Amino acid sequence: MNSAARALIPLVEPIGLVWLALIVLAVLLWRKRQRGFATMAAGIAAFIFLIGATHLPDVLLESLERPYLSVKLDTLPQADAVVMLGGCLDPAPNEVAGLHLTKAADRIVAALELIRLGKSPVLICGGAGAERNGVMQIEAELLKQALIERRVPVPEIISLGHCADTHDEAVRTRAILQQRGWRRVLLVTSANHLPRAVATFGALGVEVTAAPCNFQARPRRPGALIRSAIPGYVGFEQMAAWMHEQIGWWEYRRRGWLAAP
Secondary structure (H helix, E strand, C coil): CCHHHHHHHHHHCHHHHHHHHHHHHHHHHHHCCCHHHHHHHHHHHHHHHHHHHECHHHHHHHHHHHHHCCCCHHHCCCCCEEEECCCCEEECCCCHHHEEECCCCHHHHHHHHHHHCCCCCEEEECCCEEEECCEEEEHHHHHHHHHHHCCCCCCEEEECCCCCCHHHHHHHHHHHHHHHCCCEEEEEEECCCHHHHHHHHHHCCCEEEEEEECCCCCCCCCCCCECCCCCCCHHHHHHHHHHHHHHHHHHHHHHCCCCCC
């Protein structure tokens, strides 16, 4: 497939197709002098282009990830445990090991790398659960089983069980630390989620060192504004991640779950 044809593929994907249809609709409505509806269609098309074809989502995500860009896992201090937050996999009976890795699966790689580097002999796994055929399948338990079955060299793996959110993971982690007499953990999660996660664990008195991974803001040339000529889905995924954190900050602050700045 030549480069010209490849460049047009986004136009037949859902977001590009809707964007093109809105432009055509705006032109037709304008020619029929239905200027109000034409302006509305053009405005929606412009919004889709802004999110799907410009670097705005990169800029927003980068504002969350920037504090961790220079962090190297091999320079982090040793800790009592490596805590990996959930969201890395979903139960999937038709897949190998009965699990499907999500786009946050970099967290697993980062956590195992910290163990390999000797930063801690203990891996604490968080995550939610999903009910299938009347049986609750817990993310942390699935991962623990998969690692043990494949003899991945992790001296001790602790499951936090079914956790509803990051605050729940922090509460359960604190209970384990108090029981074991531990103090410091290396906190592994996506870089854009780390600011809220660190503040949540800190509010409960857990001493954490951030171990970032899963950076989602794409590199761009200085001053570059346009990512592509046709909007695609990546920008919308990035925007969703940024909005998730903004809503999370608001809700956690409302509930008093965040450490004071």
